[in-house]
Amino acid sequence: MKEGPDIARIAALIGDPARANILTALMAGKALTASELAQEAGVSLQTASAHLAKLDQGGLIAMRKSGRHKYFRLAGDEVAGVLEALMGLAAGTGHLRTRTGPRDAAMRRARVCYNHLAGEMGVRMYAAMLDRGYLRQEGEALALTPAGADFVASLGIDLGALPRSKAPLCRECLDWSARQSHLAGQLGRAMLSHFIAQGWARREEGSRVVRFGPAGEAAFDRLFGAAEPA
Structure with missing residues (x-):
């Protein structure tokens, strides 16, 4: 069994075109809502939410709540x-x-x-x-x-x-x-x-x-x- 960091998993997360568009939008440094990111990615809100869940689970983005709204941003400088x-x-x-x-x-x-x-x-x-x-x-x-x-x-x-x-x-x-x-x-x-x-x-x-x-x-x-x- 191969050991070490699983770069294939991270690459797969970034490699999807919609998720790549979401991550690129977050490179502006601002926290954005799922609706805003759906528009950036050119997908439905439901599809964007699924992509955001995967990016969150993969440690590439972070989510915070403010009232009824959820905002997403990159997980960090790295x-x-x-x-x-x-x-x-x-x-x-x-x-x-x-x-x-x-x-x-x-x-x-x-x-x-x-x-x-x-x-x-x-x-x-x-x-x-x-x-x-x-x-x-x-x-x-x-x-x-x-x-x-x-x-x-x-x-x-x-x-x-x-x-x-x-x-x-x-x-x-x-x-x-x-x-x-x-x-x-x-x-x-x-x-x-x-x-x-x-x-x-x-x-x-x-x-x-x-x-x-x-x-x-x-x-x-x-x-x-x-x-x-x-």
Whole structure:
């Protein structure tokens, strides 16, 4: 008998198209109802409920009640990391779903990846923090340097006040659209929260898109360098 983690079971849970659509919708980081997820998956509410039960039993999502409503979200950062890696693998091997309209460009530019900034702007931030010595690779791990801690503090982010979490402070996350890495972990979450709290950026309703206003983009450019001309 073979021993070890049963990756086939997890792969089967993710591999169903409707369940994959449900999990992708939850990558926005928001808790959604079964009705909302049924619409995202393109299935009936009854079918979505059956899929949600399987994902819950498999440990990929978590459910909480609020009054008469049930809300679903990803079970944690580890699940989000696996999904983002699979998106990167799918994009890198040419397995892409085509969507028309301007939202594609906006998604590539800046979007939320579960709870941190992804897309071209997320990649640019991560690269700048590496280049300036704020982050460094320690084997397979990513660490915040003393200079990086000073930089983060200068933004007004109190590392000591971050909520207790099993997630690492810094984690490299492969970006499926840029095919390069962006910053995840507790610091990645804190940076995105800071941008939104400062009014530099906002989450687009019903989407994973993050939109920076002119002032926010200028502030971002001052911190991480301007984007190269297209």
